[in-house]
Amino acid sequence: MTPLLETRSLSYGHPGRTLGHDINLDVQAGEVHCVLGPNGGGKTTLFRTLLSLLPAHAGSIALGGIPLASCTSSERARLMAYVPQAGNSYFAFTVRDVVLMGRTAYLGLFAAPGVKDFDAANAALAELRIDHLADKSFTQISGGERQLALIARALAQESPLLILDEPTASLDFGNQTLILQEILRLKASGRSVLFCTHDPDHALQCADRALLLHQGNVLALGAPREVVTAANLHTLYGVEVELIEDVSRGFAFCRPRVRTLNSSL
Amino acid sequence: MNTRLPALTLAALALLFALTIIAFSVGRFAISPSDLLIVLWAKLSGGTHALPSTYDAVIFQIRGPRILAAILIGAALSGAGAVYQNMFRNPLVSPDILGVSSGAALGAVLAIFLALPILAIQGFAFAGGLLAVAVVYFIGNAVRGHDPILALILTGVVVGTLFGSGIALMKYLADPYNQLPAITFWLLGSLSSISPGDLWVAIPMVLLGLVPIFLLRWRMNLLSLSDDEARALGVNVSRMRMVIVTCATLITASAVAISGIIGWIGLLIPHAARLLIGPEFARMLPLSLLLGACYLLAVDTLARTMASIEIPPGVLTALIGTPLFLWLLAVTHSRARSGA
Numbered sequence A: 001m002t003p004l005l006e007t008r009s010l011s012y013g014h015p016g017r018t019l020g021h022d023i024n025l026d027v028q029a030g031e032v033h034c035v036l037g038p039n040g041g042g043k044t045t046l047f048r049t050l051l052s053l054l055p056a057h058a059g060s061i062a063l064g065g066i067p068l069a070s071c072t073s074s075e076r077a078r079l080m081a082y083v084p085q086a087g088n089s090y091f092a093f094t095v096r097d098v099v100l101m102g103r104t105a106y107l108g109l110f111a112a113p114g115v116k117d118f119d120a121a122n123a124a125l126a127e128l129r130i131d132h133l134a135d136k137s138f139t140q141i142s143g144g145e146r147q148l149a150l151i152a153r154a155l156a157q158e159s160p161l162l163i164l165d166e167p168t169a170s171l172d173f174g175n176q177t178l179i180l181q182e183i184l185r186l187k188a189s190g191r192s193v194l195f196c197t198h199d200p201d202h203a204l205q206c207a208d209r210a211l212l213l214h215q216g217n218v219l220a221l222g223a224p225r226e227v228v229t230a231a232n233l234h235t236l237y238g239v240e241v242e243l244i245e246d247v248s249r250g251f252a253f254c255r256p257r258v259r260t261l262n263s264s265l
Numbered sequence B: 001m002n003t004r005l006p007a008l009t010l011a012a013l014a015l016l017f018a019l020t021i022i023a024f025s026v027g028r029f030a031i032s033p034s035d036l037l038i039v040l041w042a043k044l045s046g047g048t049h050a051l052p053s054t055y056d057a058v059i060f061q062i063r064g065p066r067i068l069a070a071i072l073i074g075a076a077l078s079g080a081g082a083v084y085q086n087m088f089r090n091p092l093v094s095p096d097i098l099g100v101s102s103g104a105a106l107g108a109v110l111a112i113f114l115a116l117p118i119l120a121i122q123g124f125a126f127a128g129g130l131l132a133v134a135v136v137y138f139i140g141n142a143v144r145g146h147d148p149i150l151a152l153i154l155t156g157v158v159v160g161t162l163f164g165s166g167i168a169l170m171k172y173l174a175d176p177y178n179q180l181p182a183i184t185f186w187l188l189g190s191l192s193s194i195s196p197g198d199l200w201v202a203i204p205m206v207l208l209g210l211v212p213i214f215l216l217r218w219r220m221n222l223l224s225l226s227d228d229e230a231r232a233l234g235v236n237v238s239r240m241r242m243v244i245v246t247c248a249t250l251i252t253a254s255a256v257a258i259s260g261i262i263g264w265i266g267l268l269i270p271h272a273a274r275l276l277i278g279p280e281f282a283r284m285l286p287l288s289l290l291l292g293a294c295y296l297l298a299v300d301t302l303a304r305t306m307a308s309i310e311i312p313p314g315v316l317t318a319l320i321g322t323p324l325f326l327w328l329l330a331v332t333h334s335r336a337r338s339g340a
Helices: A043-050 A073-079 A095-106 A115-127 A143-156 A173-188 A200-206 A230-237 B007-025 B033-045 B053-087 B100-113 B118-142 B148-173 B179-188 B196-215 B227-232 B237-259 B265-277 B281-305 B313-337
Strands: A005-014 A017-023 A032-036 A058-063 A080-083 A161-164 A192-197 A209-214 A217-222 A241-246 A251-256
Touching (some): A017 A058, A032 A043, A032 A173, A073 B227, A080 B227, A095 A115, A095 A143, A115 A143, A143 A173, A173 A200, A200 A251, A209 A230, A230 A241, B007 B033, B007 B265, B007 B281, B053 B265, B100 B118, B100 B148, B100 B237, B148 B179, B196 B237, B265 B281, B281 B313
Parallel strands (some): A080 A161, A161 A192
Antiparallel strands (some): A209 A217
């Protein structure tokens, strides 16, 4: 099957400064891929390159078999949706207005959203169970609700692949769990998700594949249980981590070692 | 569901209509609404009326052009202000953020300094406005490695200051008995000397800028997002921004060229419209245009009837605008908090 997103020997970075080489990704329909790495490790730059917001330095990116460079901006938007962090500042749009903006790629230059677009926006709000927020001001809802609204906007975009830039950043514990739950729901509905996070547990919990980025380059790429190891995490973050596995229930999680002065637990 | 005009926009339209009738009626030569109707009907139907010909002169030669100018310039400045505030994601931005006013002012002051005729003053003002924005846009795009919006605004401020010092120099060098009053008068803005001929030039120019903005009004919302978001949603951000800056500059420069600098409207009216109807641009733009037209028409009518001499509207816009705006700020804030 043609992957939704495929990169071959991709080099990426800012103009004039290459950050990393040899990124080979294959995102198939219904898969969740997670990118892990420290701050400044290149996660955001890689995502911006995949979204065609930065030019690739070398190698190729294809969307559904079509080279990214030959897609128009609206073709690209129909194949791949971007969910930014909820921290950006916005005018006090209603949540519905924000979600409707996801319909841009389907609208003519001079057109405004019509009945079909309102239906798509309402369906997206319903799918994330935030219909009650539709007429609220985007600036007056909580961070978690804002992140859900931005995911709803990506759903209204009706693209099979969603790229989420640190969707759990600056959210509280409950909202982080809520977002992970939504990522698994998106997967269950057949969509593909590519997201990055600071928490290795997020990769272990809901990703099919994990990409570990170390100083821009690939440290490891594979099934989370195989690549999220104590050694790799030490390389990435420079801290001691213990992986605790429950083989019978089939899960694992990370426990960083925090030393106090007179004990080491 | 999008074709329905919000009640507020309809109310603003009614207000503009009422203000237009009042503006025709009041003044040193009072005209009752019924007489106004008789004269207008005679003009439209090509017939005659029994009223003295003074009525025709006042309505079509004196008040008509001025009222039309107030509506046009008020709408133009607040429309351009709405565009810039949306595009720069900043409600404190005015139409002259990219230096169009200071460029136009320098052009006009230069023409006055060189003792050129009125037409040349307007031409210089228009050219100066366009030139200033072209310079700002070119430099703002040339400095790489910065947030493009921030680069544009900072360049606008810096270039505006540079042009401002040029104006100050001209004022210093100008003949204090003839040129300096003319310069001051122009910098304060006025609608009193606008002729029908000026309008025939300015109306198509303003429409030329306004029509693309009006057509793109829904898509304008996306320019208020971060560039990355807008591009990922399928917008060609840099091309659209260039088109919009060109249009808004054309609008502002055409207005400023015939009226001089009338401050406040472009800052205050779009903000008021946003407080009243929300930031969604397709809803906000029509209200902003109408309120701008209403406001300048009301201010200009006051300016010519309040006292025996004309008060420059540039002075009145701020004098009336400040308390009005603060009141609006207070009222809408408390409403937002109560969740209504």
